[in-house]
Every structure is written in C-alpha cells, then in structure tokens.
Amino acid sequence: MASTVTTSYLLGNLHCPSCVALIKSLLQDEYGDKVLWVSPNVVTSVVTVEHEDASADFIRRMGKTLEDVGFDICAVDTTASVASDVDSLSQAEQGEGSRSMPHQSYGTFDIWSRLWRNRTPPVESHASKAAAHLENCESCKDAAAHDQDHLSEDRVNLVRNLSFASSMQKPSATAFEGVVVGDDEAQTPRLRATISVGGMTCAVCVNTITDEIQKHPWVSKVVVNLVSNSATVEFTDPNRTQDIIEAISDLGYDAVLDSVVDLNEQKQAVDSREVEVKVDGIFCPRCPDRISQTLRNLGKSRIEILSEASMQTPRIKIRYIPNVPTFTIRHILQAIEATDPSLRASIYHPPTLEERSRAIRAQHQRTLLYREILTIIMAIPSFVLGIVYMSLVPDTNHTKHYLMKPWVSGLSRLEIILFALATPVYFFAADVFHVRAVKELRTLWRGNSRTPLLERFYKFGSMNMLISLGTSIAYISSVAQMIAAAVAKEKKAPEGSFYFDSVVFLTLFLLAGRLIEGYSKSKTGSAVEALAKLRPSTAILIDQAAAKGDSTTKTVDVDQLEHGDLIRIPHGASPAADAVIMTGETIFDESSLTGESRPIKKAAGEQVFAGTINKGDAITARITGTSGKSMLDQIVEVVREGQTRRAPVEQIADLMTSYFVPVITLVAIITWVVWMILAFTGKVSDAELDNSGGKAAFAFQFAIAVFVVACPCGLALAAPTAIFVGGGIAAKHGILAKGGGEAFEKASKIDCVVFDKTGTLTMGGEPQITDSTIFPDGAIEGVDEQTLLSGLKAVEENSSHPIAKAIVGFCGEKKVASELGQVEEIPGKGMKASYQNKELDIAVGNEHLMRDLSASLSHHVTNLLQGWKAEAKSVALVAMKHRQDSSWRIAAALSISDPIRPETTAVIQALQARGTQVWMLSGDNVTTAKAVAQRVGIPSSNVLAEVLPSEKAAKITYLQATLHASRSRSIRRRRHDYTTRRAMVAMVGDGINDSPALTTADIGIAIGSGSDVAISSADFVLATSSLPAVLTLLDLSRTVFRRIKTNFGWAVIYNLLAVPIAAGCLYAVRTGSGAHVRLDPVWAALAMALSSISVVVSSLCLRLRVPWIGFRHTPIAAVEERA
Template sequence: MASTPKEPLKVVIEPTSSPASQPRTSKWQARFSIEGMTCSSCSGKVTEMLRALPFVRSADVNLIHHYAEVEYEASSRDHCEKKIIEAVEDMGFGCELDHLNENVEVTPVWEAVFSIAGMTCSSCTGKVQEALQGVPGVLEAEVNLMQGSAMVKFEGGRDAVTDNIINAVDDLGYDINLGEIRDITVEQNNETRTLQLRIGGFFCTECPKNVLRFLEQYDPPIKIERSYLSEEDRKNGSKKKNDPATVVISYTPQVPFHTVRTVIEDLEALNPAFEVSVYHEPSIEERAKIVRGKELKQLYIRLAVCFIIVIPSFLIGMVWMSFVPSHNKQRMYFEEPLWAGSVRRMDWALLILSTPVMFCIADVYHKRAISEVVALWRPGSRVPMGRRFYKFGSMNLLVSLGVSIAYFSSLALLIKAACTPYDMSHMNENGHVSSFFDSTIFLTFFLLIGRTMETWSKAKTASAVRGLTELRPSEVELVVDTVDTAESSSPDTPTGKEKNIFQETPPQMRTVKISVDLVEAGDVVVIPPEGIPVGDGKIVRGTTSFDEAALTGEAAPQFKKEGDEILAGTVNKGKAVHVKLQKVAGNSMLDQIVRVVREGSTKPAPMERIADVITGYFVPVVTLLAISTWIVWLSLGYTGAISKHWKPHDDTWAAWALEFAIAVFVIACPCGIGLAAPTALFVGTGLAAKYGILAKGGGEAFQEASGLDVVVFDKTGTLTMGHQPLVTDYELVIEGEQINGLDEQKILQVASKLEEVTAHPLGRAVVAFCEEKTTGTIQAVEVEEVPGRGLRGTFEDDEGRVQAIIGNEAFMVESGVAGWTQKYQNLLQKWKSEAKSVVLMASREVQGDGTAVPFELRAIFAVADPLRPEAAYVVKELQKTGHDVWMISGDNPTTAKAVARKVGIKEENVLAGVLPNEKADKIKYLQQTAPKRPRSKIARKLANALSSTPNAHRAIVAMVGDGINDAPALTNADVGIAIGSGSDVALGSAKFILVRSDLTALLTLTSLSKKVFNRVFFNFFWASIYNITMVPVAMGFFYPIAQARLSPVWASAAMAGSSLSVVLSSLLLKTKWPGVGFRTKVVTEAEMKKVVEEIEAEGRQQV
C-alpha cells in the first residue's frame, strides 16, 4: 500500500500552477563521487535507485572509479542535487558533487503520429506531406497511405506546433486527429512507467485542481507529465471538448506497495464520486479501422442512393432513347417539350435526378478539390507562384472536373434549349439527347463503385501491427497471498474479486482477476491453458509449451520450464504456469515489434518516390490534354475538317467535342500508379512479420534486399550459436606452484575478473569456466576494455600488485608478451585448425617503485562455439541463387577459415582479424570491389534507375550480425540484418530484424523481398500501360478509323477497374497460389544434415 495520507481529504492543499504553466526546465549533467561501493551489486543498486528518481533521465555508475554520471531535467538545480545526494547517502554510501556542466536549455524534439482520413492515392499523400513539411518547426514527415497516418518529428512548443500541423492538413480538406506523441530527446527509462488515467465523476471546477495537487504531494513521488483534466487543459492540449478527462503520470513501481492499483485506490478514496481507470488513446491502427469503417459506411449510403437514381436515369436516358422505336408513344411522350422552349420532359427529368447526385453525392470530390485549390492559392501559401501552375491537384480534382463539366455544360445546353422555340422536326430524329445529365449520374455511380471496392480491399490488407496488437488479453489472474488480498483487494476495489485458482497454486495463495492495465513488472500472474501472457517474464512455477508462431513464425510449440523466458503474444499450449512479469505496458518484445513495424511502414521505397513525382505532375498534364482535346475536336468540327455526320443531328460541335474532354478527365488514373508500391509493400510487411522478420527499414530496405549481390556474415553469434560457447581445453603456462605470486587459482581468478566486464560470448565462456575451477575472488583495482583486442587490468592482494591482460594473439604481440615456446604455438595451431577460438592471458608483477617487468604468458583457453545447424544449408542456398557469401570476424585467420570451411564459404571470402571499427571499412570495400550478380540488361537498367544507393552500379551488400561490434557494419551495409537475440545496439542499427535466431529466416527474407518487388514492378507496369493506352483512346485517336469512342460513363468504369486491379494484385501476395502468392519452404533437419555431409565430403576430396 502506498504511504499516502490515511485521510486524503485532510491533506493541506496549497495553490500550485498547472503542469502547462510550470517554469521551463533545463537539462543538467553532473558527476557525483560515491564512496563505499565494493561490488557490482552495490553499483547496480545505486544505478537502480538513481534511475527511479522522477527527474533523472539517465544514470551510469562506474564501480572501478567510484563515480556516477547523472543527467537530469528540472527547473531547480539545487533541489535535484540535494535529492540525489540524500538518496545515495540513505543507502549507506558517501556522496558528493564532483562536476556540473553549464545549464543547457532543453529544446525538445517531439515524434507524433496522426491519423488522417480521406487520402485515396499517392497524389493525396504528396499534398499532405508537402503541407506538413511546410509547417514551421517540422523536421521530418512521412505519410502512410495504407494506414491513413503520418509520423511527424518537430521541435519547439508541443501544443503550438501540433495545432499548426492539424490546421495545415485540415485546410486541405482531410480529417486529422492526434494519436501518439512523445519527447524523443528524453532518454526512456524502462524502470519508470508512464500511463494515462481517466478520471470521471467531477462535479465542480475545483475537482481537477484537487486531483493535481494530490498527485503532486503523493509519496512515493509521481510526476505529472500532462494534464487534460479541465476543459481548458484539453483545449490547450489539442484535445476535443468532449474527450475524457485524463492525466498522464509517470512513476517507478514498487510491487506491491506502489503500483497503479494503489494509485487508483487512493484517488478514488479522495472523493467517493471519482471513478478512475487506465485510459488508452486509440492506436493508429484502431483509428485507421474506425476511419475505414466510417468511410465505407458513407460510401455505402451514397452508393445506395445513387443506385436508386441510376435506375430511372438508365430507363429514361438509355433504354427509351436508344432501344425504343422513335414512333413509340412513351418515347414521344418523353421527347415532348415542357414548360419552356424546346426543353423536353426527358431533359427536365434528368436534371432533377442529376442535381442531388452532383451536389449531395459527388460533393466529397468537390469539397476536397476546392480545399486543395484554396490551400494552394491562399495568402501565405509557401508554394512558389510558378509551381502553382504546373504541379497541383489530385484525383479528386480530376473527378470533380469531369463530373462538374458534364453537369454544368448540360445545364447550359438546357438553358439554351429553354430559349429556343420548339421544332417539330426534332421528334423524328434518332439522335441522342444533347446533354450529359445522365453522364453525371453514371460517372458518379461507377466512381463510387470503384472507390467502395478499393476502400474495402485496402481494409482487407489487414495491418500487421493490428494483428499483433490483438494478441493482448484483456484480463489476467494476479497471484496474491491471502493476507494481502484481504487487506487490499476487496470486491469493490479496482483489483477485482478474489477467487481460488488452479491446482498448481499453493494453498496459501489466491488470485484476483484484474485488467491487464493494472499489472506491474514484478507481479506474479497465472497463464492458464490457451492463455496469452500480458508481458514478458520468467516462469517461476510449472512447465508447459508455448506457441510462438505469432512472433517468430516458428510453427512447433517451444517447451518452457522454470527460469525460462516467455513473451507477450505467445499462447500457452500446456498446463497453467506462474510467471513473474519483467516487462509490461509498452516495454515487452511484442511492443518493440509493433514499434519497429510501425516505423518501417512509414519509410517509402525509392520507387514510391518516383511514383509520387509522376502523380505530382499528372493532374496538370491531364488537364492540359483534356482542354487541348476539346479545342482540337471543336476546331475540326467548326472548320469542316471532319464530316458533319460524325455528330448527332441535334448536337452541337461544342457539346460533341466536350464528351471527349470529359472522358479524358475521368479515365486518367493516377491512383493506380500511386497504389502500385504502397499496397504491395504493405502486404509484404505483414507477411514478413508473420514469418518473424521485422522490416525496420521499410520500403527502401525491401527494395535493396530484392537486389542483393553480396551477403556478409559475422562469425560469432551469427554462423555460430554465440550464446553458449564452452571452454573445451586450457593450458597453464607455469613452472612449479607459482610464478610472480600467481598460482593456478590466482590465474583463473584474474582471468575471470577481467572477463566479467565484457558481454562478448568468448568472455562469458571464460568466466563460466573459471568460476567452476576456483573459489574466492581477487580485488580489481582497475579494469579497462581494449576494443577488438581484449582487456587489461590491475589486481592487488596481500602478496603485491599484478597487471594482467587477456585477449587475442594480436593483443599479446602488441603488448610484448614473452613465453611463446614452440610447444604452445603448436597447441594454438592445433586448436585453431579445429575451428576453436583461442583466448590468451599474460601478467607481470608491478614493483614497489611502479616499474614493471615484461608481460609473460600465463594461460591459454580454447573456446568452442557450436555452429548453427542451419548455417551450412543457408550459405549453400544463397550461393545457388547467385549471391556472393563472405564471412567477417575478429578471430584469428586459422579459426575463421576453419569455420568457413565447415559452412561452405570459400577461404578467399574470409576477412579475419578485423577490429570492430574496421568492419564498416570492409563493408565499404566489398561494395566497391565485389561483382554484381548476373542479370538481364533490362533488369539491370531498371534496378540502377530505381536504386536508392548513390552509386547504383556497385554491389549491393547485406551484413548479418548480432553484436555491439557489428553495429557500424550493419549501419554502413546497404541492408543491415540483425539476429533477434543480438544486442540492442545491433538491433537499432539494422534495417531488418530476424525475431527468431534462425538463419533460414534470411532465405525467407530474400525470396519475399524479390516477390514483393516483382509485384511492385508488375503493378507499376500495369498502371502505366493503362494510362498510356486508355488516355489516347479517350482523346479520340482512333475515332476517325471506326467512328467509335469511349463515353465518359465507360471511362469512369475503366478508371475504377484500374486502381482496384492494383489493390487486388497486391492482395494476391497473401495467398499461396502458384505464381501469384508467396510460399516459403520448410527446411527439414535431413536437408540440413545432407548439406553438411556434402561439404565434409568435398573437404576430404580436397585433402
């Protein structure tokens, strides 16, 4: 239970400013010296305590040098320093301020996600992106057509810039709402939880203020990030008036005393009328789903009304006028004049029917077209004057122009007819009606059909993120002891009702069913059969199997026992187990996957940028063609260059030529070109996530992966297992019982102490081996890591001071180590030829006057890192498809080449002894020197034209790695691919992440990327050919030959079919149909073993 006042209503409430009006904070960096820390446990506790302070943004404690680097943000420097020193001293350590940097003003950089409704093609997204980038303060903006969202990075005032962004998009005629927003300049603290509380039951204007004051005085401390409790707060925070009253808080959970459950209980105790719950803003996927639903509903209504109008229009304008004899009484009745001049009943009927279609059904096109034009020409527009004439409009403008011209030209003809006396001779003509009112109706009808089917198809692409977020359960069984349940979990509290649970639960334990929002890291929960964990954690009781297919693509359930890690989003396929949660509420593996997929979905492929350029100039070009078409045909008609029999008797040349222009406006379709890449990439990203591949680099990464020439593997942790290397052999270089005060125990203790500070797999293997062989420890005075070489340190005990180094052979040579006899050189060569890595240790005694003798070799270790069983198979398959496979390693050349031989990599393709900072240089070297895969001349030219690399003629190189030292190479490679079990730095540097530590996913990635981009090329080709062929048809190029032309009605149907066919083409990727769908091959153990045997046989033949 939180140590809040027992009677909250008696808390002294002092006037305080709201969070929005608090003074501007500053960022400080300080170094504190800390005395009394003796081990890593001490430094770990100090680090944990510092990071838990609400104003601290980062804290790093150095055990060897006894200091802490702390970065904090606050308005009062002295107050924070005092709090830090007091907190450290309360733990029993001495603490004082050593150094403080100058006051640095914080310039926050925000990353916001907005949902945008109404975008239909890349022309729309281009307009929106241009508007976003024109907002002062915006640094970067990416618009996602398929999700109907935009990710914007901006600096400056959060609320002011957000309002400007919303206004800029709203001016274009699109609906926009703020989804998520975060300050990316603040380092995220995984131990601190940030959430939004919804508080209902306010009955006066003082209620929000009382809640804020109560939270500000809460103990343990709670930080109020933002408040939307009052109407004024919601208005200032870009919220709507009817949005719920919420407050965003951050705190450090201390289970079971300080949790979200206790905070809610205390808030509700503040006033019985208050109702408090955890509130989640709708995610971008949920907003997209809602927007798609509303859009479809509106389209269905418009389509239904239009269909009702189409029926009489079809009968009057087409059936009676085209298929009924001219002497038929009903037809003659419709052709009789009515009310004014020679306007026939048919014309009045079609006017009445088309008017609601024009202004009430097709208004969605008109409104957005007008908004685009107004935004372009409004005062203060940032678009250069000249550019406004050659780059404007979207599909909405083309449709609006086509429909409007058909309607208003018909209205002009009707007015003219109303002023013309009726001529009886017209009753005997078989010509069609000299108006386009029926075209207005049918144009709108077919356009609505196309738009409805297109929207429905886009919704069916089903965002990969939406599928992942649906893996979260809504409730969970929390394990509590009987006493705690009785005291704090009454039936009326937010934690729910107490009840008995599974037989696996001890008799003294009970559970309560609570919302998943109320669990904290550190809670123990029960995962029942077929249950889904609410977060990542470790099993503390029971054994079972979990289906991880949703995250990793692994079909077979994975056996889990006590101590094993389980992940959110997996499914328990066995018995109920107890799990202690370690990561919840946005920090789990599932949440990281969601963030990566979202980030990738906003990054367009280079080919998309080409499509954006084309569609950006598409509307002006089509407008020019339509006007030119009308003028040319009009001139030909009035000059007599064409036969007068080409037009109906009761038609004018102006109206007859106008039908060509309307058809050009309607049939030209930038949507197909604009949708060619986004739809295929959207489906491809979902398929990749299904198979455990996260496309962090988005469309650009897919495009580069589809044209790989070279694949470079790191050795340790990539081709080898990495996480479980073992010391198989070791040799002490020692004569007698000891040399220079070091016996066998001391040598192994020093080796263990040195390797403790590194996360390298070889170092961990040495530590595990030494700890088994020794008892006790030795005091380290100083330990320093030498990148790419090893570690050096100074140790002290009762017998004196010793300096020691441990690492690879190059480190020993550079340090001038003595003791290299032929015996040990032969032993090292033998181990390396067996594909074992070697670790060497040397030491020297430090004299009293500070002088030291040369280092002498003391111990050598052989570490065997087992190869991944699929490594050889993956290498061979890549070589079959024409990829040049290389291996890069910091290990010695003998060991590296031995590993390469085992997996089938040519020895000349091995780069060994490479330092971490040199790996990036080796990648650049391969990019310039490695040969490109053989391709057809057309494919090569197309790839060069669309490639995003500065030198498209060079090799496209992928780097596959997992370690921190691989990060520079992953960044410099065209396609960085990180193994999911790798370090956070490696994952952050990669463009693709393989969630499973299984290299066969790499084969899935290469085949999927090729399939996706083949579909992109097909879509682009189809959409381009459609426009290239259909626009001339609509212009009447073939009319002189066959006197047949494409009417505006059928042109609209063809346009709808163009964009719809592109979407359906992309959707076919989700099928497994031969030739059109995507299928991945399941690799068996027998196939892997066969490849290994073939490689071994080839090796024996070469010997």
C-alpha cells in the same frame, strides 16, 4: 458565504469500510453544516474534511473527536491560515519553548502537536485508545479473534514513518528531478507530429499535402502515407502543431492529431512510469481538486501530478515510481475510487494511429456510401428511362412516345425527368469531389500562398479535380443546352445534346470505385493491427500472500501490472507482458513473434514474451516489461516505423503525378479543340453530330472521357500497397522491416552477404571450454593453480563476452574469485588486471594481446594452438608476471568450442546457388576462421579474420569498393557474370555489437536480437536466430519489388492506352456493325475505378502461396534438401 477550508488527518489505524462509515457519520452528526464533505480513504489512511470554520480550535475538536473513538492521529495538514500562523509561532519559540515542551515532529504535513501549543493536549493511554478503536472497527475485531492485535500498532508505526518520510520531501514541482536524464536546454526543439489524414485518394493528394507543409521554414521533414491515411511531420517550433492541422484541413482533407513527440527528450529511468487515468463519476467542480489532494496524500516523493482533471476532461496524468507490492498503479486507482463512492478510475489509452486512421477511413467510407446509395436510387430510374426506353423499347410504345414528346421549349418530358434525377446527384453525391477541388484551388491561389506564380499553372489539382471537371462539364453543358433551348424556343431540342444520365452513371461508378479501393487499401495495412491483437487484455495476478504459499489470485487488466509483479500463465494463455519464469517448466509457441513454428522449451529463469502461447503446464512468472515496453510492443513500433519509410521508386511516381492533372487538363482541352475543328471542317458526319447534340456537345464527349479515364491512383498505390503487404508477411515470419520500402528495394538487389561468425554462423549463446593446459611451460614462481584460477575467474567476471562466461564456468563455482585492483579492458584483444593482495599481474585474451605484452609462445604451446584452430576452435591464453618483472609468461591455454548452426551449410549453399557472393567476418584468428568457413562451404578467399569490432565497418566499405554486381538478378542464376557497377552488400550480425558495420552496409540485418529489436540500427531485424530467415528476407524483398514494378508498369500502361482511346484516337476504326470505336464517358469512369482497384488487388495477391502470384516461403527442410 465563507471560504472553504480543507483539512487532512493522517490516521494510523484506518483500514476497513466500517472505519470509513464511522468517521463519516461521526463528523457529520457532531458538526452538522459546519462540515461540508468528509472523505476517509483506506488506501492513503487520510481523512479529508472540507469545512467553513478555519479556526485552530475547530480543527483540534475534529481531531479530538476522532481520537475519542480510538483513531491514532499521526499528522495533520490544513489549507487554513492557522497552519502558517502555527509555523511562525513555532519558529519564534524554537529557541526556548522547544526545550521545555519537547515533541516529535512529522514535517510539513504535521501541525497536530503544534495546534495544542499553550494548551493541555489530550492524554489517553494506548490501552484506552485500542479499546475504543476495537469497539468500532470490524477488521480489528476479526484480528483480535486471531490474536493479531499487534498488527494495529505496527500499522500505526508504519504510517508514522511514511508520513515523516514523505513530509521531508520539499513540495515542489521538481520532486521527480532525478528521474529524467540529460540536459536539453541548449538543444534546438525537434518535435514529431503524427496525424491521421482522411480523404486522400491518389499520389497528387500526397504531393499536395507534402508540398503545402514543406513550404514552412520550421518544418524539417514530411512523410505522407496514402495507404495508412497518415502523415508524419518533424518540425522545430512547438507552437506550430495546430498550424499543421489547419494547413491540411484547408486543403480539404480531414486531419486529426494523434501524437506529438519531443525527439530531444531523453528516456526516463526504468523505475518511473507515466500514465493517464480516466475518472468516471465526477459530479461537481470540487471533485477534481479532491482527487488531486488524494494523490498528493500518497507522498510527493512517490507520485507527481503532471496534469489535473476537470469536469470537461475527466483525466489526470501522473508520473510515479512503483514499488511492488506496496505501491503500484492498483493502489493509485483504489485511492482515487476511495475519494468518493461515485468515482471509478481506469487507465486511459488515447486511440492509436491505426485506430484514428481506421475511424477516419470508416467515416470517409460512410460518407461515400451514403452518396452511393443516393446515386443508386437515382440511377435505377435513369437506367430504365434513359437506356431501356431509349434503346430497347420500340418507338410505337405509348409510354415512350409520351416521354419523348416535346413538353416545354422543345424539351421532352424524359429530359426534364433526367435533369431532376441528375441534379441531386451532382450537388449532393458528387459534392465530395467538387468541395475538395475548390479547396485545392483556393489554397493554391490564396493571398499568402507560397507557391510561385508560374508553378501554379503547371502543378495543380488532384484526382478530385479531374472527376469534378468531368461531371461538371457534363452537367453544366446540359443545363446550358436547356437554357439555350428555352431562349431559342425550339420546337424540339436534340436529344444527344444532354448528358444528365452520364452525370448519374459517372458518379455511380466513381463512388463505387472509391468504396472498393478504400476497402482494399484497409486490408493491406493490417499488419500492425494483427500484431496488436496478440496482446491479452487481462492477467492472473498472484498476491504477495501467494508468494508465501497462499494461492490467492485475482484477474486484473494488463495496464495494472507493474515491473516485478507475479503472474500465473495457465495452459493456452499468453503472458500479459514479458516475464521471467519463477516456477514450473513448459513449452511455448513463439511463432507469432519469430515465425518459428516449432515449440520452445522453457524452464525457471528463462524469459517468456507477450504474444506467445503457453502450450504446456501452468507456470508462475515475474513481470520484466510492462505494457508499452514488451518485445511485442517494440515489434509493433518497428513495423509501424517501417511503414513510414518510402521506397526510392516512389519518387518516380511522385514526379509523374505532380504534373499529371495539368497534363490531363491540357490533353482534354486539346482533345475538345481538335474535335471541334474536325466537326467544323466536315470531317465528322452530320448524322453523328446530330445524334450527339451538335458540334460542341460532340467534342465534349471526348473531353469528358479524358478527364474521367485518367487515373494517377494506380501510380500512387503501386509501391506503398506492396510494401505494406510485404511488411505484414515479413512480420509473420519474424522479420521486422525497420527500413521500410527503401530497405525492401535495396534488399532486392543484394549481390553479397557478409556473415559475422560468432553467434551468427555459430550457435553463440554459451560456448564451452573443451581443452585446457595449466602452466604449459612449467610452473611460475609464487603462483599455484588456485591463485591462477581465482584470478582468472575474477578478471572474466568483469566481462559479458560469451567466451568470458565460458571461462568463468571452467574456473568452477567453488573457486573464490581473488580481489583485484585495477582492471583494464583492451577492446578486441582481452583484459589485464592486478591482484590486490599479491604482487602479481594477470592478462587473458587472444594471441594479439600476448604479442602486445611480448609474452613468448613456446614451440609446444604453438603446436597445441594450431591443433585446436584446425578443429575450428577459438583459443584464449592466460599470462602472468610478478609486478617488479617486465616479462610475461604463459600460465594457461584454453580452447573454446562454439558449435556451428545445423542449418548454416544449407543456407550458404542456397545463397551461392543464386549467384550471391558469401563472405565471413570474424575477430577470431585466421586458422580458426578458415576452418569454420571450410566446414560451412565459404571459400577461404572470402574470409576476413582477426578483425577488431572497430574495424568491421571499414571491411564492409572495402567490400563495397572492390566487389562488382552480378549482371543477372535471376533467383536461379548460377553464372558469375559481373558488371562494373559496385556490389550491394548486406551485413548479417548482432544488432548491437555490430552496429557500425550494420549501418555501413547497404542493408544491415540484425539476427537474434531478442527483446532488443527496437534499439538495433539495422534495416531489418530478425526476431528469430534462425539463419533461413535471411533467405526468406531476400526472397520476399525480390518478390515485393517485382510486384512494385508490375503495379507501376500496369498503371503507366493503363494511362498511356486509356487516355488516347478516350481522346478518340480509334474513332476512325469501325466495328462490324459500322459503329465508330470510342470510349463513352460512363465506361471511362468504370475503367478508371478498375485501374486503381486492380493495383491494390495485385498487392494483396502477395499473401497467396500460388507460384508467380504470391509469396511462397521455402522451409529449411526444403533448403537443406535442395542444397
């Protein structure tokens, strides 16, 4: 069979389904079996033909057939060798033939005109082509009916131009070379793998996985999270991803790779987008190649194929540059579907970390549930026979007598039945514990293990091993007693020497505890899922025609939106992505993101965010942040990142649990030995020993109880569950805990809060010029008011500072900005510039700048400034000079008012009432800063003024070194009783401008960061600009950390009390009935399950608003009333 050739014809007038049907039938009828496949694509205007005849004559004839029915061929490309032959011939004849036979070239995609070299090309008038095309094209018939024939010619020219533009691009893999910025060739690879891990039950599991992975030299950081069932690994070898997965799997845990991110990779430019497209309906091996060819026909300068589809993996990954409305992801999907009627394209989203973890958790829960059902089935007859008949039914009962009668080797029928019931439970229900315990030991003692030999004896095992040892001792010792009875051929074996019923009930309670614990843990980490659900799945898209007055709309998936698309947001709907309102006014409820329940008015030009709800009239908005780049997406990412940050207190739990299993194993062995000694020395009555089945069996009961009752799960869950719940509560109030558990712990110990003035204590936003004076010291020669204001406006338009915007507004829209030469910015002081057409220099800034320029302030100006400062206003001065002069003169003085937030005073007083020191940091002058401080209640001694942005971090360091912590941390403390320990300092300011100070402080709190929540360097990011959120944050941090200590304390106390009781420390104490006080292994299993469940429930109770049990948010109205 001859090899297949693919030829593509770019047509200028392919634009409707009737054209597609005509081309298919025409070529297939005309050429029969020579044409294997025809795919006209109305999106790309390309007809792709697969055929066997590779001759130039055949390609010409197919093209001539298309032209005969009125299609205009703009360009042709083919995989046949004739293309390279024609190119070679063209180059050889370029010097002479091209002059005699001029023709228009359309680049590498065009060999059509060259195929007719040395032949007479078909010559048809445009009128005859148009008539032929009109006869066959339904779309053009409709256009002709409306006098729109010229549209076809315009389309031909457009396609020709696009063809030429795309063909001029070099067909290389680096077509998108300019999209990625930065050069990482010299950098050491740094990758981060996120893995979903199933089967973890306690802190020992976490430590086991962490220690195993950290042994590899190419691993730099490992964070394993018990609550989210995930692990994050940073490593340097790109080829080691599978090794990490296998290392976790070898330990007996389920591991699924979620994502691998290159930490060195620079961000792509905003005009490019990477997506993975899933194609359903691929039915033959050639379909993937056809899909790829279709995408290449869209132009290599606009789209790049990163990975191609296959029949096994029907997904194709692409990178493209959208151009709304002419080229979007919608056009790409349509082009793929137009390749073949059976294909359906959609954007593919790999499962998120939460979805993978939820799937693994669900699978693990199903595994436990099936085993629990089996155990329940076996537990019912075990309970009836082993407890009811043994304890409650009288000995005269015929059935009991039948069951208790020795049957084989002194074994009663009851013991045989209990053995039959316990065996499937031990091997098929408790197997999850045995398998993991064996894998842990095998990994520990394998030949290539990196664990030192001595360490293997004092750091091993997990909760699975303790459970496996407990059930195994009970089952194996009972089987051993049966074998011994059979060998000895006793007439009647002692009943108390068998623990088959204990095996069943141990497994029953242990599995039930695991199920309840798993369900409870899943409820603690629902913050990310709750936020993700705020995002709508569809949007109402307005066509380009709709922007011109037509109200045509259609509903599309959110994934198909592009930056620049117009959408309609009706009443009650949420924006599909971040957008700017184009038309209409409405009210939005942003409480889901910011925690503020009050409605926010929105008008044209203002931004709306995905996840908020339109409570007013319908509006039209333009997309500014597509899926994955919206504020909601950033919030989800920040919350997810915060959940991976561990609190320092967890290190204590890690240290304790790393030695927990060896210690408990040692205690159990000692317990068994001690009770054996007591039994052999006559310290235990013979009656008690007989009831227990002998000395060894009697001692085994205590050892089993120790194995089963010990529980490190509570220690491991104490901190992460509380942090997860606390992070979810914080997100509901618009507080994003980027620093995770460490940030919560530090925030609970804050002694001093430092506020930035502008935009934090004050409204910020758009301050106003309230007072002004022009030429306060008299006129300046050659400078009039128009010259001054036009120059001032031109200078301040180069700055994004709020005061600069206020000055531009003061100069007025009618003032035409002067043309400036060199413009220089002096950080923290102001700006200087030179007029381009005049011999003048201008400077605008604060008093520091004026002093640096030696511009003298007259007594009149000084008094004026002092008066404004006393009114808590900021001041700006303008100085000018002739270029040949050296002295500057004051040309204008301005005062700027930035209103104080209405809630500021109440928040300051509330902090001071708790004993928290409050300081203010400002770059403004001392007089203004102290005036503002006096109004809000901050002592003048706690004001740091005239601080440049670069100096703020140094001031934070100074406060950390000089302030001392309060002795009491009570929320209602009022006495300023300080210790010698340094104070914990929190900085509250802008998330970007104050970045160094936020990083230097013990806790950085970025307030009002808006859509830039992800780029802040702060530990906490407040999505709202409301100051009471700072109080909520501090209250929540103290509540969360108190709950962590409560959980941790309960887990420690439980083990300190339960283990000694299980070991028999209270055996000497007798009850009223004369029985000894001891903990049966079955009840020990129940106690163990309840211990970990109680810790999880304790953390979940944080969501309740009950005093001293949950967290209660204090509204600002209550804060103001209390203040």
